[in-house]
Amino acid sequence: MQDQMRSYLDFEKPVAELDSKVDELRTLAASGTDISDEIGRIEDKAAQALADLYQNLTPWQKTLVARHPQRPHFNDFIKGLITEFTPLAGDRKFGEDEALVAGFGRFRGEAICVMGQEKGDSTESRIKHNFGMARPEGYRKCVRLMEMAERFGLPVLSLADSAGAYPGIGAEERGQAEAIARSTDACMALTVPNVAIITGEGMSGGAIAITTANKVLMLEHAIYSVISPEAASSILWRDGTKAQEAANNMKITAQDMLRFGVIDSILKEPVGGAHRDPAAMIATTGDAIAKAFDELRGLDGDAIRKQRRQKFLDIGRKLG
Template identity: 85%
Template sequence: MPDPMIIYLEFEKAVAELEAKINELRTLAASGSDIGDEVAKIEEKSAQALAELYANLTPWQKTLVARHPQRPHFTDFIKGLITDFTPFAGDRKFGEDEALMGGFGRFQGEPICVMGQEKGDSTDSRIKHNFGMARPEGYRKAVRLMEMADRFGIPVLSIVDSAGAYPGIGAEERGQAEAIARSTDACLSLGVPNVAIVTGEGMSGGAIAITTANRVLMFEHAIYSVISPEAASSILWRDGTKAQEAANSMKITAQDMLRFGVIDRILHEPPGGAHRDAAAMIATTGEAIAQAFAELQGLDADAVRKQRRQKFLDIGRKLG
């Protein structure tokens, strides 16, 4: 059997078969069989196949990797990078939204405000966090956090991974579009530096609401777009089964975003994706966060706002 700890995607079938063979041989080796050289050869073959596969992923394959349930989530980054984290709950207007989490803590000893979507990693937690799809109260909580961070001169970090804002009737009745717009405006108005990282899916206004930052980073196999491939397929062809074709045409990969100037840096993932070595990916993310904030150190509030505003104006001019 393949490694039971890893969920394999359909296009990883050849790698799964090699790793299943490795596991079988390791079991034989543990019983006393002298097959160490054979195991080493297949391990090398498997590693090479994995590296070659991930070096040539299509946009649709990257979409599947970005949605992999074992990729590190918001809570994993909090545990790995933030100390003394104190979560905040509620928007002071309606209620709490578990899909968009946030609070204050310390990053490398310095105060920081952190917020982001949490998808959950089990059936119960996914339901609890609504699969990372925030409602209006989630974005109003984000505004509350950003305003407090700005008041006390604390930088803001956003960790983005969402299929989009929740499209339910209740969310629309409570002003979903208005809440997203105000959150985006709060990002633009910050007088403190803010850094955003797209770790998985960065879909629609639900992502941009907390991704309008001085520095935007993106994982190598993440995706970032105004609409999901499935939704684009339904609109363009009135056929949701053409999501793969849509993904291959939409320019949603990190490489596309860097070329268009939408993001500032790509964070390379371990061979096989971030879920193959979450600890290493979280450590790499921490180094990138520190560097991004260091680049903004010393700027006063007006300079921070001007740099951020210019960044997004430049995107419009470049794409226009």
């Protein structure tokens, strides 16, 4: 993750004002004035304001947090959790898609297959990765790697963070829907354990294509839905400006997903969101991944596949 000045969301304005005041006082203190007590008092006030704010986020506010540009992305998790990571390219049919990054590496010493959407953290990298919106080639690449993981008996880890699969004409002409369906089917067919983490946005088939896993976890302020709030607003009200109202009625938060049984657990984020302390969030995620895989140890291939299929059948029966 590139070093950046802290970016505040609109609803964080009270905290931003307090942080700005602290910065002003620190500048004054640098000239020799002893105002450490005042600085400490305002810092405590800012910390409390932030904690209070994040205890009562609306679904729309969580959507904004999930999309925060400084939130840790796929490459950040790879750097913090995976050693010897070797990305592979191409679907062996058309070409390479850099929105979906996939490869092999080691997680805490054990070989593993890893895949996930990368949004990018600069103008150049966002364009390179197509803002995390994968084309058919990305999903077919994931299928290719899942088949390799199956062949070599390697567990699969997926990290989802995307506004959805790319809806461009070229992507549709090359079979976007079919590629998503085949990727979902490949996940379901695995006889090796797979764990999925929704780290930010988990939107539509673009997310489900790589998160049909034995264990599905979500970061505390991540979102998971069949459609984005903006798209839902356009469909329901013919008005894309009602995204906030849509989000508040769509049941898209991690807390909603846990209550419905769609996910297995929620990973608590640092106060103020994962973007305020990416290193801590990545460490927490690593521990959760290790625990999830440990819970699947001892199951043979048939049991692993049966558990996964039953998990999603139960979701359908419960919510159908």
